[in-house]
Amino acid sequence: MTADPLALNPVTGIAAATTDLSKVYGRGDTRVVALDRVSIAFREGEFTAIMGPSGCGKSTLMHCAAGLDSPTSGSVRIGTTELGGLTDRQLTQLRRDRIGFIFQAFNLLPLLTALENITLPMDIAGLHPDQEWLERVVSMVGLAERLGHRPAQLSGGQQQRVAVARALASRPAIVFGDEPTGNLDSRAGAEVLGFLRESVRELGRTVVMVTHDPVAAGYADRVVFLSDGRLVEEMVQPTQDRVLDLMKSLGARSHTG
Numbered sequence: 001m002t003a004d005p006l007a008l009n010p011v012t013g014i015a016a017a018t019t020d021l022s023k024v025y026g027r028g029d030t031r032v033v034a035l036d037r038v039s040i041a042f043r044e045g046e047f048t049a050i051m052g053p054s055g056c057g058k059s060t061l062m063h064c065a066a067g068l069d070s071p072t073s074g075s076v077r078i079g080t081t082e083l084g085g086l087t088d089r090q091l092t093q094l095r096r097d098r099i100g101f102i103f104q105a106f107n108l109l110p111l112l113t114a115l116e117n118i119t120l121p122m123d124i125a126g127l128h129p130d131q132e133w134l135e136r137v138v139s140m141v142g143l144a145e146r147l148g149h150r151p152a153q154l155s156g157g158q159q160q161r162v163a164v165a166r167a168l169a170s171r172p173a174i175v176f177g178d179e180p181t182g183n184l185d186s187r188a189g190a191e192v193l194g195f196l197r198e199s200v201r202e203l204g205r206t207v208v209m210v211t212h213d214p215v216a217a218g219y220a221d222r223v224v225f226l227s228d229g230r231l232v233e234e235m236v237q238p239t240q241d242r243v244l245d246l247m248k249s250l251g252a253r254s255h256t257g
């Protein structure tokens, strides 16, 4: 039996959790078990990196944990809300109000200014940003001077900073990033990772990031490793070198069966 990751603290302290989460795609010859009974909790105020070889289920885990995809079995909670019990409309609302997303592609609208892009999700929802919070976020990502610029007038790193600010604007309980530095050079990537780190330390957010990059994982408080849809290792206070060593030993282990 798998322990319930929420049993430690059923009310507070856990921003999101999965229990025995499985996801199976296709059937018959094309059946793929992308996730195999994954139980994991993401604690409030913690920065977690999800790593593992290509195809091991990282994106599927993130998408299910963020309510973007539905599990085949098992459950997902955001805070104390069980996603399986929600209607599509309630799920949309929960994603909008309590979750921030950052993807590898910046996904900014070209005709809108940086500020308009940052507040767009809230504008669509008819919500008013908390001005003080918005100013903190904008100043943290160093965009105060560029709020009137359109995406084409910004570098890739600056565009991803806009996407980081957009993800944080509604003061979400948890921010999910899918390879958020995958399209950036190392300097711009380091800046974005620094902002994610700061959003945890200074703004008290919870961040979960999928990455292939040991350097990026080194910014996290812990790294979890998936292999063939299962959680196989966890490392707290990772450094780039320790992550690299563990990746090598996991690779060797999987090759020797």
Ligand SMILES: Nc1ncnc2c1ncn2[C@@H]1O[C@H](COP(=O)(O)OP(=O)(O)OP(=O)(O)O)[C@@H](O)[C@H]1O
Binding pocket: 025, 026, 032, 033, 034, 052, 053, 054, 055, 056, 057, 058, 059, 060, 061
């Ligand atoms: N929509 C889908 N239909 C069928 N199979 C899928 C689908 N999405 C993912 N898969 C399969 O599920 C497994 C896990 O995919 P997933 O994208 O979660 O892996 P990943 O670790 O994020 O990979 P990568 O690092 O290459 O992005 C893979 O075998 C993949 O081919």
